[in-house]
Amino acid sequence: MKENQSRIGNLGAQRLNEIAFSGIRKVFDTVRKLESDGRDIIHWQIGRTDFDTPGHIKAAAIDSLNRGDVHYAPNRGVPALRKAIAEQTARETGIDVAEDGQVIVMTGANEGVLVSMLAFLNPGDEVLIPSPNWPHYKACASIAGGVPVEVDTKEEDRFALSAERVAEHITPRTKILCVTSPGNPTGCVQTKETLQALANLAIEHNLIVVSDEIYNRIYFGDDARTAASIYSIPGMQERTIIVNGFSKTYSMDGWRLGWTVASPEVTLMLLKIRQYTTVCVSTFSQHGAAVGLTGDQAPVEERVAAFAERRSIIVEGLRSIPGVSVAEPLGAFYAFPNIGSFGKSSEEMADYLLQEHGIAAVAGNVFGSAGEGFIRIAYSCSTDDCRRGIERMAKALASL
């Protein structure tokens, strides 16, 4: 028994040692405490949108509930939602998707990631995870008995994933490559050329690609309405699991709704696990979400436009602060400024900004070792707060 551990604590599974409490949650706790002491805080820590779910989606869920949709849904999801997801994915990727065999409605994108790991990893299998990145891939890989392997990305490459660097980390145990585009915490979007190079590697080494596209419609590039998907590349449909969801695009994070799209063969493998994880998502939420995809898309367009405006304020503001650099984020609602020149670690800087200047951001190292020297700013706040935050940050850094 470990020192200071109770007899019950000692019963905990070994996998608990591989999993940390979320560094993002820690910031939330401190913010709550400071606000209860009357402090004015700029909320740059929140990885969710500050908008409400569009009214027509809520109304459709309420109608569904009133109709009596209170029983289990099929494990794969209700047909209306699967159809909407299949059609949406086909529009975005240019590849036909079968609503019956290729779509599973998940309890958020997170369940899509976890189920993918559980379906493909044997103990000791390796998962390549670009760093910095959303910490859940690492935790989900560990829960499934896999070994997360970080592949560093760099600010000077705008945090693009280098196929050469990925190749250096491939071993006979490598099973899954995670691709997140647009990315959290950097807002990086992988180019079509990068995706092609990664696809070549995945095909050569027989890897599954978990392609997290949850921010694909919060995209600021002028070449397309959505960020490119690796699923579109010939040869990738059999080995790619698209993970996507409603949390960001439709401000439905509390609804816990996402999906996977994969080949019929892979979908059956995912489904085997999914039957026993969350079984299904609540039926009436799925009917609301279906209307989200098929109904009026104006709210999505308005929100993306609002994010674009905030992004300009944040990126231009950060670049005007001496000693700070920031790679241009092309998607999502994050900026990942380099604060390494101020002689503080990421955690010290995040603490300093919060405690001394009322700016809540997340230390970059929470997102992997390559995030050291950076902080994550989520511009899911009003344009006023974006401006106020930049002014505060300029002052805070000038006084160091």
Ligand SMILES: Cc1ncc(COP(=O)(O)O)c(C=O)c1O
């Ligand atoms: C890259 C990425 N994927 C997935 C999620 C979570 O999605 P969901 O709420 O659908 O589980 C997040 C949330 O922050 C994210 O940043």
